[in-house]
Amino acid sequence: MPGVNMIVCCKQVLDPExxxxxxxxxxxxxxxxxxxxxxxxxxxxEEFALEAALKIKDKTGGKIVxxxxxNKLVRDVIKKTLAVGGDDLILLEDEAFEGGDSWSTxxxxxxxxxKIGEYxxxxxxxxxxxxxxGQVGLGIAExxxxxxxxxxxxxxxxDGKARIERVVPDGYEVVEVAFPVLITVTSEVGALxxxxxxxxxxxxxxxxxxxxPGDIGLEPAQVGAAGRRTKLNKLFQPVKEAKCEMIEGExxxxxxxxxxxxxxxxxxx
Amino acid sequence: MxxxxxxxxxxxxxxxxxxxxxTELLGxxxxxxxxxxxxxxxxxxxxxxxxxxxxxxAFGADKVYEVEDPSLRQYQADSYMQVVExxxxxxxxxxxxxxxxxxxxxxxxRLAFRLGVGLATDCLDLSIDPETKLLLQTRPAYGGNAQxxxxxxxxxxxxxxxxxxxxxxxxxxSRKGEIISTxxxxxxxxxxxxxxxxxxxxVAGVKLEDAPVIVSGGRGIGGPEPFQTTLKELAxxxxxxxxATRPPADNGWVSEAMHIGLTGKIVAPDIxxxxxxxxxxxxIAGCSGSKNLIAINKDxxxxxxxxxxxxxVGKYEEVVPAFTNKLKELLAS
Numbered sequence: 001m002p003g004v005n006m007i008v009c010c011k012q013v014l015d016p017e018x019x020x021x022x023x024x025x026x027x028x029x030x031x032x033x034x035x036x037x038x039x040x041x042x043x044x045x046e047e048f049a050l051e052a053a054l055k056i057k058d059k060t061g062g063k064i065v066x067x068x069x070x071n072k073l074v075r076d077v078i079k080k081t082l083a084v085g086g087d088d089l090i091l092l093e094d095e096a097f098e099g100g101d102s103w104s105t106x107x108x109x110x111x112x113x114x115k116i117g118e119y120x121x122x123x124x125x126x127x128x129x130x131x132x133x134g135q136v137g138l139g140i141a142e143x144x145x146x147x148x149x150x151x152x153x154x155x156x157x158x159d160g161k162a163r164i165e166r167v168v169p170d171g172y173e174v175v176e177v178a179f180p181v182l183i184t185v186t187s188e189v190g191a192l193x194x195x196x197x198x199x200x201x202x203x204x205x206x207x208x209x210x211x212x213p214g215d216i217g218l219e220p221a222q223v224g225a226a227g228r229r230t231k232l233n234k235l236f237q238p239v240k241e242a243k244c245e246m247i248e249g250e251x252x253x254x255x256x257x258x259x260x261x262x263x264x265x266x267x268x269x
Numbered sequence: 270m271x272x273x274x275x276x277x278x279x280x281x282x283x284x285x286x287x288x289x290x291x292t293e294l295l296g297x298x299x300x301x302x303x304x305x306x307x308x309x310x311x312x313x314x315x316x317x318x319x320x321x322x323x324x325x326x327a328f329g330a331d332k333v334y335e336v337e338d339p340s341l342r343q344y345q346a347d348s349y350m351q352v353v354e355x356x357x358x359x360x361x362x363x364x365x366x367x368x369x370x371x372x373x374x375x376x377x378x379r380l381a382f383r384l385g386v387g388l389a390t391d392c393l394d395l396s397i398d399p400e401t402k403l404l405l406q407t408r409p410a411y412g413g414n415a416q417x418x419x420x421x422x423x424x425x426x427x428x429x430x431x432x433x434x435x436x437x438x439x440x441x442x443s444r445k446g447e448i449i450s451t452x453x454x455x456x457x458x459x460x461x462x463x464x465x466x467x468x469x470x471x472v473a474g475v476k477l478e479d480a481p482v483i484v485s486g487g488r489g490i491g492g493p494e495p496f497q498t499t500l501k502e503l504a505x506x507x508x509x510x511x512x513a514t515r516p517p518a519d520n521g522w523v524s525e526a527m528h529i530g531l532t533g534k535i536v537a538p539d540i541x542x543x544x545x546x547x548x549x550x551x552x553i554a555g556c557s558g559s560k561n562l563i564a565i566n567k568d569x570x571x572x573x574x575x576x577x578x579x580x581x582v583g584k585y586e587e588v589v590p591a592f593t594n595k596l597k598e599l600l601a602s
Contacts, residue, residue: 014411016411016412016551017549019572020414020548020549020550020572021572023411023414023415025415032410032411032414032415101387102378102388103382103387106382126532127532129412130410130411130412131410131411132390132391132409132410132412132531133388133389133390133391134374134378134390135378135381135382135388135390137378138375138378138379138382139378139381139382141379142378142379142382142383143382147346147347147461147462148346148379149462150374150375151371151374151375163465167371167525168371168467169370169371170469170470170471170526171467171468171469171470172468172470173464173466173467173468174464174465174466174467174468175462175463175464175465176462176463176465177461177462177463178461186532187515187518187519187532188519188525191519229385229386229387229421229423230387230388230389230419230420230421231419231420231421231422232417232418232419233405233418233419233420234417234418235410235415235416235417236415236416236417236418237414237415237416238416240575240576242574242575243578244564244574244575244576244577244578244579244580245578245579245580246574246579246580246581246582247579247580247581248581251583251587252581252582252583252584252587252588252591253587253588253590253591254591255581255582255583255588255591256565256581256583256587256588256589256590256591256592256595257591257592257594257595258581259563259565259579259581259588259592259595260592260595260596260599261595261599262579263563263579263596264596264599268540268561268579269507269540269596269600
């Protein structure tokens with residue numbers, strides 16, 4: 001069979017692995033900030049999504065277009081998608097894309113995907129690594145009017161169909177669906193492979209395709225903050241009062257024994 | 270279009286019985302409906318009904334819409350969506366409450382996008398703005414490092430609610446309500462996915478969601494073996510279960526069923542013993558409802574100590590066996 005046309009949506013996010021103490025809300029803009037030395041990353045679930053696509057490319061052949069939406073996307077962060085084996089990178093990059101919600105993001109991505117035109121499989125992460133909403137993938141599928149399968153842990157393709165292992169609470173179900181289909185991917189797919197030096201060099205030379213709202217036929221009023229269907233009233237960090245009682249001892253073992261005594265005394269155990 | 274009124278709960282059943290999340294949604298929905306002085310209704314979709322609808326009323330609903338169809342034996346997006354979309358359009362609720370469960374995560378975004386309305390997933394708190402009557406939707410963001418309050422003027426306002434975040438009402442069999450059997454034609458030609466097989470992956474031991482005690486390990490455990498020895502010995506002593514953060518599950522040290530956190534299980538035991546867990550917000554999101562959190566970690570600066578009620582700084586290989594032995598001795602006396 002001819003190669004599979006795949007699109008992977010990737011979001012650049014504040015590094016979710018950064019220590020919790022560096023996350024600070026800027027109350028004026030209602031936005032989360034981290035110090036400038038903490039580099040953004042591609043969301044962890046989008047990395048899994050990209051790995052799912054690469055596994056199919058390894059096995060069946062095909063083309064992977066990665067698509068990212070935002071403003072001030074850091075080139076060497078987002079170009080990782082090319083370095084590991086993506087074929088083309090399209091950036092929806094504009095100030096107007098800022099401050100969007102799941103609705104305006106899914107709408108812009110779906111519109112861009114229509115412009116790309118040819119696709120068999122669209123991959124998204126199960127949820128973003130910053131807002132964790134888990135809406136954009138399903139939203140794209142609804143807007144495009146194509147089926148969607150969520151929480152994939154394995155994806156294989158044969159004869160114009162995808163066979164997907166979908167995680168459910170007590171195990172998984174095997175789902176079959178004809179192309180085109182949108183698939184959201186969970187961590188069990190496996191970590192994204194490392195980029196080989198050759199891949200990094202090739203990616204450095206490649207220029208991403210840049211699309212502004214007008215290039216996909218959207219008005220600035222339809223994207224980003226202007227296109228929201230939800231209102232963010234407030235972003236805040238609840239104050240936690242640390243009240244941990246530290247149990248000590250001459251040695252770690254003694255501290256462990258003292259913990260048992262203290263928990264018995266407090267009638268917790 | 271008719272004015273949107275009332276609160277609709279999307280009910281889930283497990284083996285014909287009300288799922289715990291449904292009683293939680295009803296508890297929350299009742300409170301919101303009372304604030305609005307409007308009705309609380311509940312949609313149940315299944316291939317057969319036992320006493321579930323009566324239970325829905327006993328837990329607070331005024332109306333239950335029962336949609337019975339052989340094709341609803343198991344959740345499948347394209348068949349269930351037909352039911353939910355039709356019922357929501359027919360009943361025009363002001364708010365739709367759905368559980369942040371396996372089904373809810375899959376269903377709610379489809380519903381919101383199909384209706385063209387806003388959605389806040391994984392809400393921890395909901396209230397009615399006294400002025401606008403809009404639903405104020407509080408949900409975590411940035412892996413739990415922040416919370417955000419959303420609202421939307423588009424009707425219905427759709428939300429999913431985190432499991433164990435809301436309290437059910439006291440069950441009251443004397444409550445009165447109406448059960449409405451609703452027949453809907455489900456167009457199977459619109460079902461685009463085929464489920465070929467269901468594979469159960471059984472986990473030995475106590476079910477984590479129900480366990481009163483959980484002994485949980487993080488990346489710092491270092492490998493699969495201590496989960497089956499050091500941690501299990503302590504869990505067995507306390508009649509509890511063993512859990513883990515995401516890295517041990519991703520590394521294959523433990524099964525995914527043991528993963529506790531934002532994208533794993535949400536638990537709220539009486540006692541949660543976090544061993545070699547740094548306390549990333551994504552993990553805390555899965556265990557912050559625990560009554561007593563006890564942390565053992567070699568790093569005195571670990572974030573987990575900000576969450577814990579009791580803590581010990583030290584290598585778990587030394588602390589835990591001594592803790593288990595002393596506890597064994599104390600419990601025996």
